[in-house]
Amino acid sequence: MPAPADLRARNLWRPLGWGTIAAMIAAPAVAMRFTSEVHWGPEDFGFAIVLLGGVGLAFELVVRRSDRAAYRAGAAVALAAALLTLWANAAVGIVGSEENDINMAFNLVPALALLAAAVARLRAAPMAYAMLFAAGAQLALGLAMQFAGHGVWPFTLALTATWLASVWLFRRAAR
Structure with a gap:
């Protein structure tokens, strides 16, 4: 049974995490009230809710899976890499604009990571x-x-390094 102080610390992280996600979704709505530079429609908010909510739910699963800090950090880093890839690709595109079909290839990496995580059974x-x-x-x-x-070297190197950081953290968790 975790110590009461540990339970209090855990209880602080959940509302902070979900509050951050809610703030990220609400920020464009607030910005649209003050500037014409931001134009989000219902589909944009729906995408943000599904993507950020999905990452939040995935992290909830991971937190329940292991108490090891390295495991949780490895999962957080991997989820951040997937989120960054999908968000950047949808927002502005990695090659050219978001409407360039070649960008769909970049969405395969988070999909492959998800499939590989399922095969690894976490x-x-x-x-x-x-x-x-x-x-x-x-x-x-x-x-x-x-x-x-x-x-696309800057993007490729940054994300490859992020995936490798996740590898290192999962290796530490496995010890």
């Missing part, structure tokens, strides 16, 4: 291999884009 040691697979897919996609004439 266990720490196999999760390290799953996230290594995602890092390799990210790097391979970046190379393919480079050979096709699309310079």
